[in-house]
Amino acid sequence: MNMFKKRLMQPKGVLARLFLIFILLFVYTADSFAATPAGYSEYYIPGDENLLADIWNSLRGRSLTAARHTVINVVAWSNNTTVYYDHWEDGYDFDPNDPSTADETVVLVNKGDSHTFESANIPVNPQVTDPVQYDGRDRLYVAGGTVSVNRESWEQALGNVFTISWDVYPVKPQMTTYILPFGEDLAGAPTNYESFVRVYALLQATEDTTVVQIDFDQDGTYDTFCTDKTRATCTPGTSVTLNRGEVFLLDNFAVSPQAAPYNVVHTGTLIKASETLQVNYIAGHDTDNYQARGFSAFPRGFWDDEYYSPVDSSNGTATYPTNIYIYNPNSSDLTINYQTSTGSGSFIVPANSTRSFQQLTGNYVPQGSGVYLQGSDVFWGVTIIDDGGPTHEWGYSLIPAFLLGDEQFIGWAPSGTTPSAANANDAGIFITPAQDNTRVFVDTNNDGTVDYTYTLNRMQTQYVYDATDGDMSDSRIWATGPITLTYGQNPATSPTAAPAIDVGYGILPGGDWIDKVLAVTKTADPVSVATTAGAQSTYTLVVDSYYYDVDGISVVDTLPSGWAYVSGSTTITLADKTQVSGVSADPADLTLTYLDRFNGTDYTNNAD
Incomplete structure (x- = not known):
């Protein structure tokens, strides 16, 4: 067996920005392999505990300084993913070049592993900086691969019956400009959407x-709006300046200087920032006491013209129905073609408007069915469970078609405040496939044993829960075709009070949102050759560290069985565009060392 290794050996203290191209000619079917990135992503935990307490007070018509509770869950989509935690209370002092500066370091060894950061009884108004808490404004720095992050929040005394959840997206895809897809104007005529009071x-x-x-x-x-971040008084102005991690709350107080109809939070409001913003929404009803749903502003650059919504009206459409709200950001009408397990059709969403699935089709989401939406242009939307009601209320952003996959790892997903076999089916996972005859496998604790198997048709919704302990956290679900998943409370099986948990979120895979630090791409030309002796293929390996300094790199390429190396066929292109080729790049006596004169780096080419 021949093994070719290219190793960087550098003088102490020297870092090289790496871009190497290895071209090798092999004799004798060859495969083409995609890039495997290793990199980092940065996250800010959304919300501010003081502001969340203000929102809870607003929704319940009171003024309290009630302590709060936070859950932050991280799921790894690569092996050996490292999470560095940086608390805002002691300043953002984590330095990626010195990982020891992290307040806490967690290594997720295997793909699918998760970790939960949780704090109870978090003081608010005033907040305290000692001891530190797991809470809004904290920063996560993730190295080695992609992750999925979710954040839940509730008032400690009220418990999980009044909870919100947000998907947390990395900084990289966030935008500087946002348009509010829904506002309080939707609660009035002619739409009368009670979920947006x-x-x-x-x-x-x-x-x-x-x-x-x-x-x-x-x-x-x-x-002009009220720019005082402390909200102690209204200081009119046309801008507010925030430092990283800081949060400004746009609500009725902030817009109070405006005349009607813009003296309430209004659909279509344009938000513009000089730097990247993270935006999250809460929608609810201030006379219901327990109605609130959290949504994360899905980055505009990832909006799609196709979406899936996997949660059905599990209790039927008469009580606690599921509805979908679609925002058309375009200057012309949007045609939506839809499909459920019971039928299909189309409807039109007016330009720059938000409309509900129920209003435009005459029906809520059917029982036992997900919904597929295809638009004539890009759009965005959210799904609301227990539409307009406070009993089983939760919601999530529609899941873009391009994010569907055949494997998902679940993070925090309990059946209730204290999950157990007694309340196992109060909350769980809703699964909808994109194809007929899809086999779905469920491993409830990711131990390698399949606990449940289902055969589902397109748009059929299957509700799954762990009957043993009522906790779907850390489960793995995979299928023979693309599927879409959501975690949340089931109105058909959950009680109306504790230990039920009025919360849910869309389950997204770790997206291609990392800033790549290192990638290796291998291609073959031709990809397929005859099996006769003497057939040749040229392999090209590209090692790229993008904008970053990397050292200690080894590149290993192993010859498949039955292949032989063609002498003199290697060409190595270095970062400064100089090349080493021919016999001098061949492995000889197992190891060949040559000097990159551009930065004084020694490279070795090994063959075993």
């Missing part, structure tokens, strides 16, 4: 000195 937008900076401006009517002029 109160709407709150939390605007969070990811860079220092981020200037935020707001145009309520999109007339091109930035408008």
Whole structure:
């Protein structure tokens, strides 16, 4: 067996920005392999505990300083993924070049492993900086692969019957400009959408000195709003400056200087920042006491024209129905073609408007069915369970078709406040496949044993829970075709009070949102050759460290059985574009060493 290894051996203290191309000619079917990235992603935990307490007070018509509870869950989509935790309370002092500066380090050894950071009884108004808490504004730095992150929040005394959940996206895909897809104007005529009586937008900076401006009517002029971040008094202005991690709450207080109809949070409001923002929403009803749903503003660059919604009206459409709200950001009408397990059709969403599936089709989401939506242009939307009601209320963002996969790992997913066999089916996983005759396998604790198997048709919704302990956390679900998943409370099986947990979220895979630090791409030309002796194929390996300094790199390429190396066929292109080729690049006496004169780096080419 021949093994070719290219190793960087550098003088102490020297870092090289690496871009190497190895071209080798082998004799004798060859496969082409995609890039395997290793890199980092950065996250800010959305929300601010003081502001969340203000929202809870607003929704319940009171003024309290009630302690809060936070759950932050991270799921790894690669082996050996490292999570560095950086608390805001003691300053953002984590340095990627010195990982020991992290407040806490967690290594997720295997793909699918998860870790939960949780704090109870978090003080608010005032907050305290000692001891530190797991809470909003904290920072995560993830190295080695992609992850999925979710954040749940509730008031400690009220418990999980009044809870929100947010998907947390990395900084990389976030935007500087956002348009509110729904507002309190939707609660009035002619739409009368009761799920949006109160709407709150939390605007969070990811860079220092981020200037935020707001145009309520999109007339091109930035408008006046209350800019006081402490909310002690209204200080009118046309901008507010945030440092990284800081959050500004856009709500009725903030818009109070405006005249009607813009004296409430309004659909179509334009938010513009000088740097990247993270935006999260809470929608609810202030006379229901227990109605609130959390949504994360899905980055505009990832909006799609195809979406799936896997949660059905599990209790039927008469009580606690599921509805979908679709936002058309375009200047022309949007045609939506839809499909459920019971039928299909189409409807039109007016330009720059939000409309509900029920209003435009005459029906809520059917029982036992997911929904597929295909638009004539890009759009965005959310699904709401127990539409307009406070009993089993939760929601999630529609799942873009391009994010469907055949394997998912589940993070935090309990059946209730204290999961057990007694309340096992109160909350679980909703699964909908994109194809007929899809076999779905469920491993409830990711121990390698299949616990449940289902055969499902396109748009059929299957509800899954762990009958043993009521906890679907750390489960693995895979299928023979693409599937879409959501975790949440089931109105058909859950009680209306504790230990039920009124919460849920869309389950997304670890997206291609990392900043790549190192990637290796291998291709073959031709990809397929005859099996006769003497057939040849040229392999090309590209090692790229992008914008970053990397050292200690080894590149190993193993010859398949029956292949032989063609002498003199290697060409190595270094970062400075110089090349080493021919016989001098061949492995000889097992090891060949040559000097990269551009940066004084020794490379070795080994053959075993």
